[in-house]
Amino acid sequence: MTRFRVRRGAVVAVLLVLAFGVAVALAVQAYQTAGDHRAQADRVLRDYARLAAARVAIRTATDMYYAVKSPLKALQLAHETAPHHATPKPRDLHFDVMEHEFSIAPYIRFTFRMDLTTKDLQTSGEQVPAPVRTWLIDTLPVHTRTVYDTSWHMGTVLGQPGGDRRYVAYTVLRDRDGVLRTALGFEANPTALTPLIVQATDTQKFALLPRPLTGGVGYDSMGSIIITDSYGVDVYRSAVQYTSPFTARDTIGTDMGALFAHATLRAEVADQLIIGGLPKSRLPLILSLLGLTAALIGTALFQLRRESQLTRLRTDFISGVSHELRTPLAQIRMFSETLTLGRVRSEEERRRSLAIIDQEARRLTHLVENLLHFSRSERQTAHIAPEPTALAPLVQEVIDGFAPLAAARGVTLAASVPEDLVVPADPGAVRQMLLNLLDNAVKYGPASQEVRIGATLENGVARLWVADRGPGIPRADRERVWERFWRLERDRDSSVAGSGIGLAVVRELADLHHGRAWIDDGGPDASGTRVVIELPA
Amino acid sequence: MIAPATGPKRILVIEDNPDLAYGLRNNLEIEGYEVEVAKDGTRGLSRARTANPDLVVLDLMLPGMDGFRVLRALREDGHGMPVLILTARGEEADKVRGLRLGADDYVTKPFGVLELLARIEALLRRVVAPKKNGGPPRSSATSKYSRRRGRCYATARRSP
Numbered sequence: 001m002t003r004f005r006v007r008r009g010a011v012v013a014v015l016l017v018l019a020f021g022v023a024v025a026l027a028v029q030a031y032q033t034a035g036d037h038r039a040q041a042d043r044v045l046r047d048y049a050r051l052a053a054a055r056v057a058i059r060t061a062t063d064m065y066y067a068v069k070s071p072l073k074a075l076q077l078a079h080e081t082a083p084h085h086a087t088p089k090p091r092d093l094h095f096d097v098m099e100h101e102f103s104i105a106p107y108i109r110f111t112f113r114m115d116l117t118t119k120d121l122q123t124s125g126e127q128v129p130a131p132v133r134t135w136l137i138d139t140l141p142v143h144t145r146t147v148y149d150t151s152w153h154m155g156t157v158l159g160q161p162g163g164d165r166r167y168v169a170y171t172v173l174r175d176r177d178g179v180l181r182t183a184l185g186f187e188a189n190p191t192a193l194t195p196l197i198v199q200a201t202d203t204q205k206f207a208l209l210p211r212p213l214t215g216g217v218g219y220d221s222m223g224s225i226i227i228t229d230s231y232g233v234d235v236y237r238s239a240v241q242y243t244s245p246f247t248a249r250d251t252i253g254t255d256m257g258a259l260f261a262h263a264t265l266r267a268e269v270a271d272q273l274i275i276g277g278l279p280k281s282r283l284p285l286i287l288s289l290l291g292l293t294a295a296l297i298g299t300a301l302f303q304l305r306r307e308s309q310l311t312r313l314r315t316d317f318i319s320g321v322s323h324e325l326r327t328p329l330a331q332i333r334m335f336s337e338t339l340t341l342g343r344v345r346s347e348e349e350r351r352r353s354l355a356i357i358d359q360e361a362r363r364l365t366h367l368v369e370n371l372l373h374f375s376r377s378e379r380q381t382a383h384i385a386p387e388p389t390a391l392a393p394l395v396q397e398v399i400d401g402f403a404p405l406a407a408a409r410g411v412t413l414a415a416s417v418p419e420d421l422v423v424p425a426d427p428g429a430v431r432q433m434l435l436n437l438l439d440n441a442v443k444y445g446p447a448s449q450e451v452r453i454g455a456t457l458e459n460g461v462a463r464l465w466v467a468d469r470g471p472g473i474p475r476a477d478r479e480r481v482w483e484r485f486w487r488l489e490r491d492r493d494s495s496v497a498g499s500g501i502g503l504a505v506v507r508e509l510a511d512l513h514h515g516r517a518w519i520d521d522g523g524p525d526a527s528g529t530r531v532v533i534e535l536p537a
Numbered sequence: 538m539i540a541p542a543t544g545p546k547r548i549l550v551i552e553d554n555p556d557l558a559y560g561l562r563n564n565l566e567i568e569g570y571e572v573e574v575a576k577d578g579t580r581g582l583s584r585a586r587t588a589n590p591d592l593v594v595l596d597l598m599l600p601g602m603d604g605f606r607v608l609r610a611l612r613e614d615g616h617g618m619p620v621l622i623l624t625a626r627g628e629e630a631d632k633v634r635g636l637r638l639g640a641d642d643y644v645t646k647p648f649g650v651l652e653l654l655a656r657i658e659a660l661l662r663r664v665v666a667p668k669k670n671g672g673p674p675r676s677s678a679t680s681k682y683s684r685r686r687g688r689c690y691a692t693a694r695r696s697p
Contacts, residue, residue: 008631319626322625323598326625326645326647327554327557329647330646330647331554332646333647333650334557334647334650338560341650341651343563347565349563353560355562356556356559359556362557408554409555454577473680
């Protein structure tokens with residue numbers, strides 16, 4: 001039985017530990033998965049940001065191309081018509097602009113033609129300062145060789161010779177030998193770039209990310225754009241700027257003035273861009289799951305321990321009760337048989353046999369009363385009927401009834417109870433409590449001791465106590481002994497039969513009277529145990 | 538060491554309950570035994586050693602030294618007189634333990650007076666019997682407990 005219980009306990013403990021292990025493994029796994037998921041989502045969003053930057057770059061480059069293509073065409077046409085005339089002045093430069101396109105015409109400050117071999121530069125329009133001339137003469141041949149896009153037939157340069165910002169667009173014509181020879185172009189105020197980009201990235205027409213990726217997100221709130229030039233100057237900033245880790249940069253093109261497009265996705269939108277939303281951190285949930293599991297395991301182990309303890313106590317209780325019942329029964333049976341069979345040698349023997357039968361029958365009655373009360377209180381149906389009770393006669397009655405049982409161990413009983421002490425109490429309950437305490441005192445105290453019973457009335461409470469001269473109850477155990485089934489370690493396997501419910505019944509009865517019960521040393525002169533019952537008077 | 542064959546059989550009752558001891562004494566005396574009562578294990582053991590009774594009636598739950606320890610001490614000393622355990626402990630494990638320690642019989646309380654007397658008489662008869670063969674009138678009780686069958690075999694055997 002015990003071995004089975006121990007094994008079952010071990011099995012449950014192992015299962016619980018396994019459960020905890022699995023919970024920990026799950027938690028770790030979930031944590032890692034969430035981390036991976038998040039990292040992946042981050043990667044995807046950064047890719048989206050790169051895509052957005054690339055889209056801005058392409059869009060801007062395209063619009064710039066269309067903005068400068070028409071004036072360059074007009075210049076080329078004028079040159080082909082009259083190769084030896086000066087290039088048309090800006091105001092004479094006529095070209096068509098589609099209605100929805102940005103027109104750079106108002107920003108053009110001068111036009112020019114330059115022979116890349118002889119470095120002969122002719123300009124018409126606004127006066128060109130010397131540094132700008134020098135810069136043009138130095139830059140164009142190099143730019144033509146290194147950056148000029150021969151398939152697009154155009155190049156643009158953003159420069160700031162001497163702090164003077166200049167935006168130049170040009171195309172180059174080949175000579176008869178097919179060598180890039182004559183550059184035709186114009187200079188425009190770089191401030192033209194800002195309205196150009198505003199129009200290019202107008203959210204009515206342009207979205208940072210293609211529609212299939214964005215779901216229902218409005219274009220205007222998707223992210224922000226910054227365009228910078230190679231000098232670090234902001235050419236354009238979108239009206240609203242967001243900050244988020246999802247940002248990227250792309251080059252608009254060295255042939256398009258070496259501008260850079262920066263795109264930043266709005267953090268709040270990131271959620272909507274990932275299917276199923278951005279993974280939330282599951283750490284709090286996982287930690288609470290772990291905590292919960294640990295708490296459950298703790299509770300289970302505690303319950304298991306408590307259950308095994310209770311089972312042991314109950315087993316002890318049953319064997320204790322059966323032992324307690326067997327002893328008086330053995331005597332009743334033996335003496336009644338002895339009498340029935342006429343196996344008595346004298347009148348004195350006959351009388352004593354009868355007295356023992358009577359005494360043991362009383363003991364049994366008391367025991368059964370205790371068990372009954374105990375079972376009633378287990379089912380919570382115990383109740384008392386308090387009435388004004390004079391303690392002195394009640395105590396005397398109990399002593400008279402108990403004296404023979406005490407005398408069997410040579411124990412004498414001494415009582416000092418004030419005659420006028422009357423308390424509202426259930427006489428049956430008081431009798432039961434006293435009998436339990438006397439029984440304990442006689443059972444656990446030494447033979448031939450004097451057990452004293454006393455009562456006092458102080459401050460409206462009556463105290464009834466029973467003191468023995470036994471070994472006393474260790475302080476550490478003075479609360480536990482009131483628990484049902486609990487017996488002192490030293491008594492469990494001793495000769496003293498007990499069920500471990502006597503004191504539990506006393507305390508319950510005291511509680512029913514709204515009183516208390518406790519154990520003390522019994523005063524300075526006393527050795528042993530004194531149990532005090534306090535009843536409101 | 539050997540009780541005189543002519544005198545009354547002497548029985549030692551080791552029992553802490555004075556009323557029960559009183560009843561046992563009366564009943565045994567009526568049967569013609571000479572009865573001595575010991576109130577606890579320690580006294581019981583010393584009386585069993587010095588007085589060497591023909592039979593011991595032994596309670597298990599005794600103050601001081603419990604019945605099992607008394608029995609073991611007796612057997613370890615080489616005392617072979619029959620021992621009848623008379624106890625309120627009715628669990629099989631207790632019976633097995635008592636018999637394995639060398640008890641010759643086990644009676645649980647409550648018990649019938651006549652049955653108890655008959656068992657005592659039977660135990661005493663068994664001890665006397667080997668005397669005819671000239672061997673010492675001592676019995677050493679051993680028992681084998683078969684865990685597999687869950688049964689208990691008690692055998693009384695002449696000591697060498």
